[in-house]
Amino acid sequence: xxxxxxxxxxxxxxxxxxxxxxxxxxxxxxxSAVRKHLGDALRRGAAAFADQPLLDASVLADDNEILDDAQxxxxxxxxxxxxxxxxxxxx
Amino acid sequence: MTVLARVVSEPxxxxxxxxxxxxxxxxxxxxxxxxxxxxxEGKRVHAVSYDVHPALxxxxxxxxxEEALERYGRQLHVVVIHRAGRLAVGEVxxxxxxxxxxxxxxxxxxxxxxxxxxxRSPIWKQEHYADGDSEWLLGHSLRGEAQGHATAASExx
Numbered sequence: 001x002x003x004x005x006x007x008x009x010x011x012x013x014x015x016x017x018x019x020x021x022x023x024x025x026x027x028x029x030x031x032s033a034v035r036k037h038l039g040d041a042l043r044r045g046a047a048a049f050a051d052q053p054l055l056d057a058s059v060l061a062d063d064n065e066i067l068d069d070a071q072x073x074x075x076x077x078x079x080x081x082x083x084x085x086x087x088x089x090x091x
Numbered sequence: 092m093t094v095l096a097r098v099v100s101e102p103x104x105x106x107x108x109x110x111x112x113x114x115x116x117x118x119x120x121x122x123x124x125x126x127x128x129x130x131x132e133g134k135r136v137h138a139v140s141y142d143v144h145p146a147l148x149x150x151x152x153x154x155x156x157e158e159a160l161e162r163y164g165r166q167l168h169v170v171v172i173h174r175a176g177r178l179a180v181g182e183v184x185x186x187x188x189x190x191x192x193x194x195x196x197x198x199x200x201x202x203x204x205x206x207x208x209x210x211r212s213p214i215w216k217q218e219h220y221a222d223g224d225s226e227w228l229l230g231h232s233l234r235g236e237a238q239g240h241a242t243a244a245s246e247x248x
Contacts, residue, residue, distance in 0.1 A: 006209060010142050010215030026108035057232040061213070063146045063247070066236045079190055083213075089230030090214030091125050091147075091185050091205065 002027050002074035006038055010086040011054055016045030025074070031060050032069040038084060058086045094160070095170045096152030098145045102130060102184045103172050111170050116191040121197040125185035129177045131228075135221035143175040144213035155207045157191075162203065163196040173205060173214060211236060220242055
């Protein structure tokens with residue numbers, strides 16, 4: 001199994017512990033499927049998640065780029081760190 | 092051409108921005124200062140917390156600045172600095188500085204960079220109100236950014 005740590009940003013910080021969610025998925029799981037797993041993990045959190053439109057409008061990223069929904073994760077590694085990026089509003 | 096792209100937690104100093112943009116080759120310096128204002132949609136704002144993904148934000152700043160150079164001239168010098176953390180009303184949240192040979196490309200490049208920054212940079216605002224409430228602001232979805240860039244927004248800072 002692939003262990004995924006997802007850092008929370010923006011409006012996601014009010015859910016779970018406010019900083020990170022960790023869960024496991026099979027190796028080769030798509031980014032799109034990981035987003036669904038993240039929703040499940042957030043719904044299990046201490047501060048229950050109930051904002052599916054926010055998750056649908058968000059993207060997953062690593063420290064270098066936003067990940068495409070069809071991309072496969074976990075090739076050759078057992079643990080990765082991602083971030084969930086809700087709609088942005090800098091400036 | 093050069094680009095400076097930073098996310099910082101300390102106040103942005105005007106003299107450092109001016110020094111960064113100074114060079115005998117430049118006849119124009121244009122600096123946009125974005126500040127925390129005291130009102131939004133009828134609510135009195137006391138402060139704004141900026142949540143930032145630093146690595147991705149600085150990478151996005153550099154990409155946007157490079158695009159500005161491609162569009163408006165490789166000789167431009169572009170500075171993009173954004174604050175992270177909780178800022179009081181009146182504090183500077185973002186600076187876009189452009190130095191160029193002439194004013195026209197400086198105005199165009201500055202406008203391009205700030206509009207793209209607002210729609211593409213992984214930065215989020217939480218407003219803190221006078222009544223004690225707080226709220227994360229709605230923004231621009233990054234879905235589609237993996238395949239291409241978003242269009243510039245018309246929203247004002």
